[in-house]
Amino acid sequence: MDVRVLVADDEEDIRALVCLAVAKAGCTVTDAVADGSTALATARTELPDFVVLDVSMPGATGLEVCTALRADPATAGIRILLLSAGASLDDVARGLAAGADAYLAKPFGVAALVHQVRALTARQPA
Template structure:
């Protein structure tokens, strides 16, 4: 059974490219465009890994990460924060809230796939 990835981003072009990339890599994919939809999709889709944008409507990626990490049933789920904000303070905040990795936009798709595979293998 393929591993499941939830892509959460409010920029349609990023969602489309990530969805194409992850499906091409053999993952089952679901998408959400804001923080509230992300939490609904986590419940419905039960992803193994979430690619989570930081700056989004309704709830930020930080808020979503914090809510997911507060749920013991989701402790095995991997979270990769995606953001245009690459300052050390943002990275530290994302990791402190429980993200497993932090990727800055623009990112190399090859590096992102390697990061996703590595996290899921470490599972």
């Protein structure tokens, strides 16, 4: 089954890198957006299988988007990977408390991101 992925990051180069890693992991990027408000609206209408969210975005933060997705029964089951320059244990704890399935600190390597995407999408029901 093809895993559909929404990518949200306000930095164009990071969005491109994430899209590359998602493709390398064997998934399909359905949308790549630059702000949290668009990410939330897109997730609610497109219902992707997986969302990669930057924590610091305009419109709504990745944490806010994550919390909103988890609170909505229609989107609660979407797997979520948060990306952030904040790498402290508190940052990671906040991300996981917001409902993220995983948290990856920036800067990250493409191989690490591919591994995370594969690990999270392996739970996709056949």
